[in-house]
Amino acid sequence: MDWTRILTLVVAEFFAPTTAAYALAAIGLNIHFGLTGLLNMGQAGFMLLGAYGFAISTIAGWPLWAAVLVAIAAATVFALILGIPTLKLRGDYLAIVTIAAAEIVRLVGRSTTFTDLTGASSGLRGNQYKGSFQDASPFPDGTWALGPFEYAVNASNSWWVRLVGWAVVALACLLVWLLIRSPWGRVLKGIREDEDAVRSLGKNVYSYKMQSLVLGGAIGAVAGILYVLPRAVQPDSMGRSMTFFVWTILLLGGAATVFGPVLGSIIFWAVLALVKLTMRETIPTTVLRSEQIEQFGWIIVGVALMLLIIFRPQGILGDKKELAIHAH
Amino acid sequence: MRPVAADPLAGSPPRAARPLTLLLLVAAFLTWSVLGLATAPSARAATQACVADAATGCINGTIRTSAGAPAAGTTLTVDGPGGESTATTDAEGRWSVAVTEAGEYEVTLDTATLPAGETLRLPDQNPRVVQVNLGSSSVALFPLGAPVEAPAGGDDGSTDEPSAAPAPGSGTGQAATAASSGSGITAARVAQLTVNGLVFGTLLALASVGLSLIYGTTGLSNFAHGEQVSLGGILAYVGTQLVGLPLVPSAIIAVAIGAATGWLQDTFLWRPLRRRGVGMIQQMIVTIGLSMAISYVFQFFFGAGPLRIVTDTPQSVMIGPVRLTVTTLISMGVAAVALGGVAYFLLGTRAGRATRAVADNPALSAASGISVNRMIRLVWVLGAGLAALGGVLVGLYFGATSWYSGGALLLLMFAAVTLGGLGAAFGALAGSIVIGLVVELSSLWIPIDMRYASALVILILVLLVRPQGILGRATRVG
Numbered sequence: 001m002d003w004t005r006i007l008t009l010v011v012a013e014f015f016a017p018t019t020a021a022y023a024l025a026a027i028g029l030n031i032h033f034g035l036t037g038l039l040n041m042g043q044a045g046f047m048l049l050g051a052y053g054f055a056i057s058t059i060a061g062w063p064l065w066a067a068v069l070v071a072i073a074a075a076t077v078f079a080l081i082l083g084i085p086t087l088k089l090r091g092d093y094l095a096i097v098t099i100a101a102a103e104i105v106r107l108v109g110r111s112t113t114f115t116d117l118t119g120a121s122s123g124l125r126g127n128q129y130k131g132s133f134q135d136a137s138p139f140p141d142g143t144w145a146l147g148p149f150e151y152a153v154n155a156s157n158s159w160w161v162r163l164v165g166w167a168v169v170a171l172a173c174l175l176v177w178l179l180i181r182s183p184w185g186r187v188l189k190g191i192r193e194d195e196d197a198v199r200s201l202g203k204n205v206y207s208y209k210m211q212s213l214v215l216g217g218a219i220g221a222v223a224g225i226l227y228v229l230p231r232a233v234q235p236d237s238m239g240r241s242m243t244f245f246v247w248t249i250l251l252l253g254g255a256a257t258v259f260g261p262v263l264g265s266i267i268f269w270a271v272l273a274l275v276k277l278t279m280r281e282t283i284p285t286t287v288l289r290s291e292q293i294e295q296f297g298w299i300i301v302g303v304a305l306m307l308l309i310i311f312r313p314q315g316i317l318g319d320k321k322e323l324a325i326h327a328h
Numbered sequence: 329m330r331p332v333a334a335d336p337l338a339g340s341p342p343r344a345a346r347p348l349t350l351l352l353l354v355a356a357f358l359t360w361s362v363l364g365l366a367t368a369p370s371a372r373a374a375t376q377a378c379v380a381d382a383a384t385g386c387i388n389g390t391i392r393t394s395a396g397a398p399a400a401g402t403t404l405t406v407d408g409p410g411g412e413s414t415a416t417t418d419a420e421g422r423w424s425v426a427v428t429e430a431g432e433y434e435v436t437l438d439t440a441t442l443p444a445g446e447t448l449r450l451p452d453q454n455p456r457v458v459q460v461n462l463g464s465s466s467v468a469l470f471p472l473g474a475p476v477e478a479p480a481g482g483d484d485g486s487t488d489e490p491s492a493a494p495a496p497g498s499g500t501g502q503a504a505t506a507a508s509s510g511s512g513i514t515a516a517r518v519a520q521l522t523v524n525g526l527v528f529g530t531l532l533a534l535a536s537v538g539l540s541l542i543y544g545t546t547g548l549s550n551f552a553h554g555e556q557v558s559l560g561g562i563l564a565y566v567g568t569q570l571v572g573l574p575l576v577p578s579a580i581i582a583v584a585i586g587a588a589t590g591w592l593q594d595t596f597l598w599r600p601l602r603r604r605g606v607g608m609i610q611q612m613i614v615t616i617g618l619s620m621a622i623s624y625v626f627q628f629f630f631g632a633g634p635l636r637i638v639t640d641t642p643q644s645v646m647i648g649p650v651r652l653t654v655t656t657l658i659s660m661g662v663a664a665v666a667l668g669g670v671a672y673f674l675l676g677t678r679a680g681r682a683t684r685a686v687a688d689n690p691a692l693s694a695a696s697g698i699s700v701n702r703m704i705r706l707v708w709v710l711g712a713g714l715a716a717l718g719g720v721l722v723g724l725y726f727g728a729t730s731w732y733s734g735g736a737l738l739l740l741m742f743a744a745v746t747l748g749g750l751g752a753a754f755g756a757l758a759g760s761i762v763i764g765l766v767v768e769l770s771s772l773w774i775p776i777d778m779r780y781a782s783a784l785v786i787l788i789l790v791l792l793v794r795p796q797g798i799l800g801r802a803t804r805v806g
Binding site for chain 2: 089091112123232
């Protein structure tokens with residue numbers, strides 16, 4: 001067994017673009033759930049809308065900044081549509097509606113009716129929309145190696161995606177850190193703990209919840225862009241399971257913390273890679289096919305989510321006293 | 329707000345041994361998975377040529393004729409960054425290609441090598457492009473059948489998640505709908521779709537009544553209920569195809585095992601959680617984890633492909649302008665008897681009245697001598713059994729079941745339950761029929777592959793106008 005290779009690949013997951021994208025999506029969800037107590041079960045819908053918004057407007061010839069704005073605007077409108085009927089209702093209604101709405105986005109995206117726009121179930125190919133992002137890179141083309149990690153500088157799964165991705169994650173962390181300390185963030189936490197108390201202080205709870213939903217959703221849309229930059233936009237890979245992975249990451253790292261989502265994402269992807277690679281090396285393919293190893297990895301994720309929420313709902317970094325999970 | 333059953337139970341003293349039960353459960357589950365490895369996969373592993381690892385990616389697929397038989401000897405060409413290679417389907421219709429470089433690959437099917445009389449259902453998707461990553465498998469599918477023009481709903485409404493699970497709607501049971509999904513609204517077509525909607529709604533009701541009962545008595549939104557439905561279908565498949573039993577006994581066994589899993593779940597998972605005083609939201613997230621784990625367990629053992637419970641083409645009969653299969657007619661009878669039984673149980677028996685009392689006010693029913701925990705367990709057994717029956721019948725109706733056949737229905741179940749009023753069992757029945765009709769009839773106006781979306785739009789609209797649902801009481805919700 002080649003432990004050096006396995007460890008190299010596991011360490012590569014620490015700073016992979018996918019890890020950054022999931023960390024960012026979990027930061028968005030943290031604003032919903034960790035700060036405000038909103039049960040958004042449709043984060044993948046925000047991500048998919050962001051990905052479509054970015055890819056379709058880039059293909060239509062819009063510049064990079066406009067395409068990113070389109071993605072954020074799509075997520076904002078989506079959040080408003082979801083929030084208006086549900087934010088006044090009990091928490092599990094928001095959960096059901098968001099998961100249904102994310103599914104609607106996926107079903108419409110994969111429908112053959114809009115093949116010209118979305119490419120139906122085969123999706124949009126990466127090369128169609130990566131151009132403007134790669135051209136924005138100030139670095140010369142080619143490949144560059146840092147120790148054992150060698151990637152293209154600009155193309156596809158590149159250092160450029162990693163650099164931008166983690167810079168965005170760092171900015172989002174800073175934003176959450178500032179928000180938690182701000183009066184606005186204190187109102188959100190108040191809503192999470194006791195909505196009626198905040199209402200009796202004269203705050204417009206509905207409006208604050210809506211702002212939280214929009215902000216977290218917009219961050220989710222940017223995460224969606226990051227997620228599709230090294231690959232293609234495929235609606236079926238951004239379905240319900242993606243939302244559940246984001247939840248697992250958030251609960252693993254610790255909701256209502258600044259670095260919880262980042263730590264959660266790194267641990268999630270690194271442990272998953274470690275388990276799968278070790279199984280591939282040690283278990284002969286006659287016993288376990290490669291798809292089965294993939295599936296076994298996801299089974300572990302499901303069981304881990306159950307155990308986490310039962311035994312350590314505050315995650316690694318969280319404070320159990322702060323996060324008493326209950327619905328509104 | 330509806331009171332939840334957890335409140336009176338939370339008062340009982342927590343025992344230190346409870347977390348242990350959970351750990352044992354998980355350990356038992358893992359042992360079961362590992363033991364299963366030796367048996368299940370070996371039968372299927374023989375022809376799998378490509379194995380993805382860190383330096384290899386796979387593109388694969390299975391080609392079946394429009395009748396569902398494997399199409400052997402079909403040639404495919406794969407071209408992309410890693411060079412060009414060809415593959416030929418084996419006796420089971422499977423093909424796979426190993427590539428050593430990630431990127432986008434163009435897969436072309438040589439239509440001249442298809443079995444006689446077969447054509448591609450989506451001719452404009454040949455060649456098609458797949459994204460391949462090293463260390464994982466990508467799937468390129470080429471459905472066979474009568475050619476469909478691109479905008480007319482070529483995907484047949486399959487709502488599968490990643491990879492290739494064929495979802496409800498792609499099987500032969502649906503042939504009548506597919507054939508009639510041309511343009512134009514005729515009386516015959518409306519009649520056919522209405523009947524299809526009633527059939528689909530009744531099958532959906534089997535699953536959603538259980539979901540609603542569980543919500544009513546415990547306050548839990550069970551996201552793993554879809555997997556209970558898949559379980560029924562898959563157990564029936566195991567009974568008929570792997571064990572070789574006739575359909576009826578294997579269906580009965582599937583329902584019995586399904587009901588037993590309800591008992592097991594409540595005994596080893598939900599009751600300990602209620603005792604620990606774990607909140608409803610936490611329990612809901614537990615159901616999400618459970619749903620994920622179970623659905624991948626299904627994929628692990630049975631793969632992502634369709635599983636046909638019965639392989640012979642069903643007989644169909646014409647009733648006026650409406651075409652139905654004999655199987656569907658019998659299924660309707662079975663479903664009606666089961667739903668009638670549930671109605672009698674809830675209205676006519678002592679246990680049923682006790683169940684409704686627990687749903688209404690658990691604290692008061694506990695005080696008046698009803699064993700709340702026993703009622704909840706009964707509801708779990710009943711709900712899981714009904715879901716398994718629904719899974720078997722849905723599998724027969726759509727021609728095949730799969731790991732995702734229940735998961736695809738989960739949101740429709742939630743839509744039905746919310747529409748009827750969360751927790752109201754008869755509301756769930758009414759809601760299911762409405763959702764069934766909406767799903768089928770909406771294909772008169774919108775493309776057939778978006779019909780599930782129409783039901784979910786209804787869900788959101790109902791919450792906007794009447795959050796307590798059709799039959800729910802107008803109490804303050806939230």
